[in-house]
Amino acid sequence: MLGSKPVSAPIDYAVRLHQQFGIPLDDIIASSYRRLIGRLIYLTYTRLDITYAVQHLSQFVAHPSSAHQQVAYRILRYLKAALGSGIFFSASSILQLKAFSDSDWVGCIDTRRSITGYSVYLGNSFISWKSKRQAMVSRSSSEVEHWALASATCELQWLTHLLNDFGIVYT
Known part of the structure; x- marks a missing residue:
C-alpha cells in the first residue's frame, strides 16, 4: 500500500455497504481482511477519525466481500x-x-434499523462520541432524532457530573 494514492476521507459516505455487496472473498483473503480489521480497531484508540468506517466494516468480518476489502484499503490510503x-x-x-x-x-x-450518534466537545477538544445502530426499527425520522438527542443528553449529564467531581470549572 506504500505506492497507493492517498485519499482525503476514510470512507465514501455515499456508498451504502451491506452484506451482499461485492464478490465473496476466499478463505485466505478473508482471513487477511479479518486481521486488517483487527489492526484497524486497535488503531481507533488514537485515531478517532477512522472509527466510524472501521466499526462499519467490522460488521462484515463473518462474510467479507471484495467491496468490503476495497473500503478497508481506502482507510489505509486515508491513513497514508x-x-x-x-x-x-x-x-x-x-x-x-x-x-x-x-x-x-x-x-x-441489511436490518432496516436507524443509526444514531453524537459527539461531545469540551472547548475545542473532542472528548466523547457514540454511533449506534438502534435496537428496533423506527417508524419516523423524528423518532430517530429524538433517540439521538436523548443519548446525547444522557452523555452530557454524565460528563457534567464527572467534570464536577474532578473540580473542573466550565460554562
Whole structure:
C-alpha cells in the first residue's frame, strides 16, 4: 500500500455497504481482511477519525466481500494521507461543554434499523462520541432524532457530573 494514492476521507459516505455487496472473498483473503480489521480497531484508540468506517466494516468480518476489502484499503490510503493527525487537546480554548447529535433513518440496509450518534466537545477538544445502530426499527425520522438527542443528553449529564467531581470549572 506504500505506492497507493492517498485519499482525503476514510470512507465514501455515499456508498451504502451491506452484506451482499461485492464478490465473496476466499478463505485466505478473508482471513487477511479479518486481521486488517483487527489492526484497524486497535488503531481507533488514537485515531478517532477512522472509527466510524472501521466499526462499519467490522460488521462484515463473518462474510467479507471484495467491496468490503476495497473500503478497508481506502482507510489505509486515508491513513497514508493523514499521518500527523490524532487527538488534540488545546490548552487555550474556553471550557464550554457542547454536543452535536445526528441520525440516519433506516441507515442499515441489511436490518432496516436507524443509526444514531453524537459527539461531545469540551472547548475545542473532542472528548466523547457514540454511533449506534438502534435496537428496533423506527417508524419516523423524528423518532430517530429524538433517540439521538436523548443519548446525547444522557452523555452530557454524565460528563457534567464527572467534570464536577474532578473540580473542573466550565460554562
